[in-house]
Amino acid sequence: MNCSMIKYFVFILFIAGYFTAAAQPVEVQANYNSVGDVDFVAYNNTPAPIFLQVDFADLENTTFDEPLPYIKLLEPGFNTLFTLLRRPDAGVPRFNYQLKTFRSNPMALADLDFPYLIPLKPGETASVFDVQNLDGFWGTDEPESWNATGFNVQPNDPVFASRTGTVVEITGAVRDDDPANWYHTWTNSVTMLQPDGTLICYRNVIDPDEKLKVNEKNFAGQQIGVVPPNANELILLIFQHSLNSDELRFVIPQFILSENETGLLISSPKTPVVHPTEIRGLEMSRREKRRNLK
Structure with a gap:
């Protein structure tokens, strides 16, 4: 032959x-x-x-x-x-x-100092709470060590991307696709692959206008959807897979707290929401800035 x-x-x-x-x-x-x-x-x-x-x-x-x-x-x-x-x-x-x-880059060195936007409407005040569990994130199995950020919200509140990323999964109220393609088992969520190889998941967000598309880039500060009916909390979770272990690694994000301040979010009823143009454009090309930073 x-x-x-x-x-x-x-x-x-x-x-x-x-x-x-x-x-x-x-x-x-x-x-x-x-x-x-x-x-x-x-x-x-x-x-x-x-x-x-x-x-x-x-x-x-x-x-x-x-x-x-x-x-x-x-x-x-x-x-x-x-x-x-x-x-x-x-x-x-x-x-x-x-x-x-x-699903994520197991060799990625997550940028622990990257400034994330609070994923709520600029000009509003964010109310942050401690997430007590990850019920249903991966079936009945909860990671041994994890970190997530919770925001108190109201139905129909707009939700914005905290960082630029490629949309890899959009789930509604019911999952009916092949489980082999799932990133987790949460419903009503949007998951993106970030430039540093980590994944970010927004739980309790829907895209009623179907503007989001899988494998399309979504930029920091762009609206990705709204809080679904009957939901009063938004959970943000940043994670990546490990090369030689089944355990996930979780990232504790640094958030923009004001125009000139970045830090960890703690439980607080009054955290201002700001989306500085400079931060939004950190991971944009010149052409993307011209198109999206108007």
């Missing part, structure tokens, strides 16, 4: 330690080319970006020169990965490898 015709299809069975459904979100393909090298490509079958890890156990007649651990952000659809180069005067490259996928 012509080696250029040989193809291997490997389906990822591990989704960050949490997903056990049969649906496979990513397909990796290794193709021998005409000179005997091996080109790796991947297909992300989900509607949102996802992180892939490739770990080689055995290599013969070739070397893997990428930095380790190899973590690649896959956009939805086709993605090129890397090429295993055949050693001169050696046989056909042979290899075994393992694959994992993650």
